[in-house]
Amino acid sequence: MVGANQPADVDLASALAAQRFTTGTTELERLEMELLLLAIYRHHGFDFRSYAPASLHRRIRRHLENAHLPTISRLTELILHDPTALQRLLHDLTVNVTAMFRDPTFFAEFRRSVVPLLRTYPTVRIWHAGCSTGEEVYAMSILLEEEGLYERCRIYATDMDSTVLDHARQGIFPLSRMKEYTANYFLGGGKRSLSDYFTAKYDGALFAPRLAKNVLFTQHNLAMDRGFSEFNVIVCRNVLIYFDRSLKDHSLGLFSESLATLGVLCLGRKESLRFTAFEQEFSALSARERIYRRNK
């Protein structure tokens, strides 16, 4: 158990609350949030208590609107008594907005500075944490295939939500996004044509099954599960932004334990090891693209 329950955080939160919130409604809503998250954890085992609160609150409010619920407390009741309520809520709470080759310069830099390292290993193990519906995993498979590395790679792609993993296994993405992805693909150093990798059917693009052949899609929850061993690369982009500081640190701890000697860690464009306990354990391979390497 991490995060929101640590005394330091609680002290900070209550000290700030005293000066910021005099109106009763605000305090009530924070209490309702606390009770909801406790209900989800105690009754279903999903721990959202160390998620970044304002950002989580926004998604819960959006869920209330979608589900036509007047208050968070009504949702808490459903979470406890309606067995189907949790799956609907999870879908809105987990952020499943993703894309192929988002931030193309990251993929270009990965080709430039990480691929040469991987060439020196006989086998390469990659953990893609928080893979959502899998777009970025397929993008990475394409990159590795073009660099002649795919055959020696084993990719573990994980997410806490089993429904997005089902989607990821199918490898079908909206055809309407292929124009954007194709542009990203070229900017990211793509060597062929993105359309070589998929067949269009109705409004879907079905990606070649070989791109998932070396991928194991499996459920893993960074807030609750242990790490694996022993990876050469861990990719976790735009996932830790939804966690509070303590859960981010906890996750970085898992990554650090799960990385092989001199392993590589890739974060999102606007997240970094600054402001964390792990700044000293890693050096930047590319500070700009947030690609780090363990010091030992």
Next chain:
Amino acid sequence: MSLRYELVVMGTSTGGLHALTHLLAGLPASYPLPIAIVQHRSRDSDERLVTLLNGACPLAVCEAEDKQPLRGPGVYLGPPDYHLLVELDSVALSTEEPVAYSRPSIDVLFESAAYSFGRAVIGVLLTGANQDGTRGLKRIKERGGYVIVQNPDSAESAFMPKHAVKHLLPDRVLNLEQIAAELITRAAETRAG
């Protein structure tokens, strides 16, 4: 004795670059409150905006990083293709869907500020050509915060501030050149008790 306000949030769209450079130039390097800003921008916009703003005002302007501590003096600009939110004492970013075609979205910043800072936030809505910001300003008002809207007549694009004053009652509606002075006055206010 502590300050009545702890954070300024600003939102703007069309015409924002000119408005922001003008407004920020009126604040001293020692302006005590952190300022978080959403200026609508395209997904692939580069760092020129932050460079321009830095050159135009005495305060240090940075593009916000996730979990960066929010401290005054300092200006935190929402990066392209992310929503900018504020938590209790830091910045948070999100890649959730664009809101009304915008990421970053002004409403998302303002609503998070209302949730995390309650009555201790000052919201400022400037020039723009869409409806973003009104909903967020309403939340700030509901939570006891302070709301300033640029006088639509003085805005390069009047639609956004006009939409706001039609749907809520701001504490102040000011011409662009009056806003910095108002922010300085409010930042000096202390909290009773």
